[in-house]
Amino acid sequence: MDNFIRETIVDVVGGYRGRTAYRTPLVGFAAASDQGFAGLRDVVGPGHLIPHDLLPGARTVVAFFVPFDSELVCLQREDSYVSRAWAEAYIETNRLIESVCGALGDALAEKGIMAAWQQPTHNFDPVELVSIWSHKHVAYLCGLGSFGRHRMLITRAGCAGRLGSLVTDAALPEETLAPHKRTADPTGEICLTWRGGPCDACIRRCPSGALTTDGFDRQRCYRYLLEVNDHFPDLGLCHVCGKCATGPCALSIPSVE
Numbered sequence: 446m447d448n449f450i451r452e453t454i455v456d457v458v459g460g461y462r463g464r465t466a467y468r469t470p471l472v473g474f475a476a477a478s479d480q481g482f483a484g485l486r487d488v489v490g491p492g493h494l495i496p497h498d499l500l501p502g503a504r505t506v507v508a509f510f511v512p513f514d515s516e517l518v519c520l521q522r523e524d525s526y527v528s529r530a531w532a533e534a535y536i537e538t539n540r541l542i543e544s545v546c547g548a549l550g551d552a553l554a555e556k557g558i559m560a561a562w563q564q565p566t567h568n569f570d571p572v573e574l575v576s577i578w579s580h581k582h583v584a585y586l587c588g589l590g591s592f593g594r595h596r597m598l599i600t601r602a603g604c605a606g607r608l609g610s611l612v613t614d615a616a617l618p619e620e621t622l623a624p625h626k627r628t629a630d631p632t633g634e635i636c637l638t639w640r641g642g643p644c645d646a647c648i649r650r651c652p653s654g655a656l657t658t659d660g661f662d663r664q665r666c667y668r669y670l671l672e673v674n675d676h677f678p679d680l681g682l683c684h685v686c687g688k689c690a691t692g693p694c695a696l697s698i699p700s701v702e
């Protein structure tokens with residue numbers, strides 16, 4: 446079943462024909478009963494859902510990362526502002542993630558398996574900016590990577606891309622589930638700074654000052670995303686920046702020099 450789920454996700458992304466180009470998605474799994482999900486109420490916020498809130502009878506959580514191609518990352522690196530192509534990719538990839546969830550949900554339903562999911566974005570409290578289903582934390586629990594200084598998840602395909610997740614009542618073999626594969630790096634960390642650095646490229650690239658050596662100012666970052674949204678009025682809702690996702694961890698696990 447894990448291969449069926451993985452192949453379905455890879456096929457939907459591979460068959461996508463739009464403006465944005467993608468590399469092969471990564472897929473990870475966790476037991477719905479993993480105590481890490483309940484722990485997200487402390488880590489993310491008290492309103493964070495657990496898998497059983499999405500699907501009573503949930504047994505497995507599936508997370509996937511859809512990585513952008515290197516050309517898009519270069520465009521975003523070179524643009525003095527947020528690249529228009531990057532903003533378009535944000536919108537397009539959110540739609541793709543909805544398609545992946547829909548296609549996988551249908552394919553599982555044909556096998557008598559139920560699935561439920563949350564939309565790819567804007568599932569957060571608009572005042573506190575705290576998510577009720579954080580795909581990046583879910584993806585961490587599914588073993589897809591570890592967090593960088595920029596607070597994004599860095600996978601073995603980097604951090605430039607977008608995440609989706611589903612909950613199913615399919616039971617998967619124990620050996621396919623995190624925590625056995627919770628991090629992609631044997632040290633447990635992928636971010637260069639957390640591995641002894643130096644790096645901090647994400648801080649240098651942040652145009653708003655939200656990301657500093659002192660921490661991350663969520664409200665300041667979000668104000669900048671709103672500015673970007675206003676900058677591209679013809680694109681539709683694009684609260685996006687991601688300049689911090691174009692450093693050495695954008696496309697792969699960065700090497701320590």
Ligand code: SF4
Pocket residue numbers: 593594595596635636637638639644645646647648689692693694695699
């Ligand atoms: S840019 Fe450097 S410091 Fe920032 S998250 Fe990536 S590896 Fe870590």
Ligand code: SF4
Pocket residue numbers: 595650651652653654655656665666667669670685686687688689690
């Ligand atoms: S998304 Fe943009 S504004 Fe927010 S922390 Fe990253 S670089 Fe800074």
